Amino acid sequence: MTFKTLATGLTSLALVAQPLSALAGELNLLTWEGYADASFIAPFEAQSGCKVSTTYVGSNDDFAAKLAAGGGVYDVITPSLDTVGMMRMAGFVDPIEAPKVTGFDGIYPEFSGDATIMADGGPWAVPLIWGSVSMIYRPDQVAGTPDSIGLLFDPAYKGKISMWDDKSAIYWAARYLGYPNVFDLSDEELEAVKAKLIEQKPLVRKYWTTAGELTELMANQEVYVSNAWTGLTSKDVNALGKGFTVAEFSPKEKSEGWMDSMMLAKGSPNTECAYQFLSFMQSPEGQCGLAKATGYFPVNPVAVEACMDEEMKKERQVGNIDFVKSLVMWQQPARLDKYIETWNAVKAAP
Structure with a gap:
């Protein structure tokens, strides 16, 4: 005191x-x-x-x-x-x-x-x-009614995709690849996740670091698709009255x-x-x-x-x-250092 x-x-x-x-x-x-x-x-x-x-x-x-x-x-x-x-x-x-x-x-x-x-x-x-981390998107720019994490890996939205700059990107890719325990991935599974995220990189406009940054990316129409803190970014973007709205959904592979x-x-x-x-x-x-x-x-x-x-x-x-x-509740990964190393390798990849 x-x-x-x-x-x-x-x-x-x-x-x-x-x-x-x-x-x-x-x-x-x-x-x-x-x-x-x-x-x-x-x-x-x-x-x-x-x-x-x-x-x-x-x-x-x-x-x-x-x-x-x-x-x-x-x-x-x-x-x-x-x-x-x-x-x-x-x-x-x-x-x-x-x-x-x-x-x-x-x-x-x-x-x-x-x-x-x-x-x-x-x-x-x-x-x-x-709370949860779900998917956010522009209904006027995304075809159909999306229901999958696959939207984050869809080449149709190249340059309009974003993801949180965090090791949890590994969890998203792991769920998309169908791995049951995203917090205890084997070396082989981590390599597959790393390869998938590196494959995704050319589609990504930017990895966001704060909710405010994601709000700006979406409000400025730089991004149409991302993972997001449920309720926060959609509330902030829609309140700006930009002439478009954003929507959220929980993917079939579950939200975090x-x-x-x-x-x-x-x-x-x-x-x-x-x-x-x-x-x-x-x-x-x-x-x-x-x-x-x-x-x-x-x-x-x-x-x-x-x-x-x-x-x-x-x-x-x-x-x-x-x-x-109904959620995949966050846990500390069994091999935290390996997850951080994997995510850093993804970001360092060309």
């Missing part, structure tokens, strides 16, 4: 009378685009007296790199479920004291009790938000599922602000605020009970944990 120093000798009454700014702490987030929207960050700052500074990542691989180079720069990080275990094993984070997180008991037990979250006898992360969690960076000097933030994000303001800002799904059905109407609850899968079973 880095509260401003108070003058020595102040009485308790004078201390209470100090303006909030004099007691302000700070909180440094390393998070995804949309996860620090002013619509809920401003109320948090007002309630807590903690000034929030944000650095954004474009990939789960960015967390390790930035934490290794940051040296105590960050307080709270929000990696996806397939990266939580690596953050713990690498020593980048401290365990969570669950009693300090108001609302922790309202989180879906399927998330809060996940083996990746609960390790060594206690939680290492606080679930924050979840993800869940992002909050973790406490090791040695954070701002733990008081950090725990206030972890609690705030489990409150109605935090859960509904983030869900509305991103289009993603809340992890705490108790928190959103009164701040979402029935239509939005249905849209955001509140209470429909079975939806998770």
Whole structure:
């Protein structure tokens, strides 16, 4: 915690009378685009007296790199479920004291009790938000009604295809090739996936790194087809009124599922602000605020009970944990280094 120093000798009454700014702490987030929207960050700052500074990542691989180079720069990080275990094993984070997180008991037990979250006898992360990665496309530019990942590999759309710049491209290609366990591919399967992605490269306009970049690519008509965070890019593009719309679909090979969690960076000097933030994000303001800002799904059905109407609850899968079973939920690959090596080889290929 880095509260401003108070003058020595102040009485308790004078201390209470100090303006909030004099007691302000700070909180440094390393998070995804949309996860620090002013619509809920401003109320948090007002309630807590903690000034929030944000650095954004474009990939789960960015967390390790930035934490290794940051040296105590960050307080709270929000990696996806397939990266939580690596953050713990690498020593980048401290365990969570669950009693300090108001609302922790309202989180879906399927998330809060996940083996990746609960390790060594206690939680290492606080679930924050979840959702899926589906396909997005321009109905006025794509023939028929697409239903397959194959759209990302269709030569008919050469130069108008995009994909997320992340090792998860391996998961997409592996599902398209029919491999059943995309998180534990053999050397032979990885080679086939690499060959397929290299074959695709001439079709790709650009690998996008943030949701905002994909929104720009589609809004500027540079891209007609991509994988995308379900709900976010389509909402943003369609709101621009460009004279066309984009649509989404879940491919027959299944969409991916993800869940992002909050973790406490090791040695954070701002733990008081950090725990206030972890609690705030489990409150109605935090859960509904983030869900509305991103289009993603809340992890705490108790928190959103009164701040979402029935239509939005249905849209955001509140209470429909079975939806998770329809997705290929992210896991840390059995051979993470090999997957990263494969994806880097794809990007380095001519």
